[in-house]
Amino acid sequence: MTTVLSDRDRLKQDDRPDETFYQEPRFVTHADDGFCDRLTALYDDVLAPGDRVLDAMSSWVSHLPATTFERVVGHGLNEAELAANDRFDEHVVRDLNAEQTLPFADGAFDAVCCALSVQYLQYPGPVFAEFARVLAPGGAVVVSFSNRMFPTKAIRAWRLASMDERADLVERYVTAGGLVVTDRITERPEADPFFAVVGRKPAADDAE
Numbered sequence: 001m002t003t004v005l006s007d008r009d010r011l012k013q014d015d016r017p018d019e020t021f022y023q024e025p026r027f028v029t030h031a032d033d034g035f036c037d038r039l040t041a042l043y044d045d046v047l048a049p050g051d052r053v054l055d056a057m058s059s060w061v062s063h064l065p066a067t068t069f070e071r072v073v074g075h076g077l078n079e080a081e082l083a084a085n086d087r088f089d090e091h092v093v094r095d096l097n098a099e100q101t102l103p104f105a106d107g108a109f110d111a112v113c114c115a116l117s118v119q120y121l122q123y124p125g126p127v128f129a130e131f132a133r134v135l136a137p138g139g140a141v142v143v144s145f146s147n148r149m150f151p152t153k154a155i156r157a158w159r160l161a162s163m164d165e166r167a168d169l170v171e172r173y174v175t176a177g178g179l180v181v182t183d184r185i186t187e188r189p190e191a192d193p194f195f196a197v198v199g200r201k202p203a204a205d206d207a208e
Helices: 031-047 078-081 124-134 164-174
Strands: 052-056 071-076 091-092 110-115 135-145 181-187 192-199
Touching: 031 110, 031 135, 031 192, 052 124, 071 078, 078 091, 110 124, 110 192, 124 164, 135 164, 164 181, 164 192
Parallel strands: 052 071, 052 110, 071 091, 110 135
Antiparallel strands: 135 192, 181 192
């Protein structure tokens, strides 16, 4: 696994534990309606009925399409936000900057979604390796982001980068985790810009 960020890259202006910052719930969507609609459309393209979905670094809304999934698990930092999300069958609270592991079995999911949160990861290599571990062969990771952030909690490398450079960073995160980038989307420059990177875990026969 490749080390993606230097110690300087991962610095935050607010270096308090993340659980302190996210202690109070924030029932907002962090992007405009057009961004959220475009994200739902992307999920509709990538995900399939019956998939097992992990919504990582999530909150009270997941932007998933009205598809019937076998299982949707939420992960995040605020219990109240996760409990309010009616798409989740279950949820778990865990700070991935403090502990880069997830309490799920190998191959437990067909897709991992990470919306509007990747800018806060200080150890993206191990986290994306963990995403890869919990994905079934052929499973997808969908990472979406815009130009909005909590600047005091975003890492230095993200704050100083252009939007295209941020997409480059996310591609590096995906490949550092052992996944293969399959799509990169850049849209809506006139509003909250929509950026997304889609990766796949190699199928079992590809790994041979």
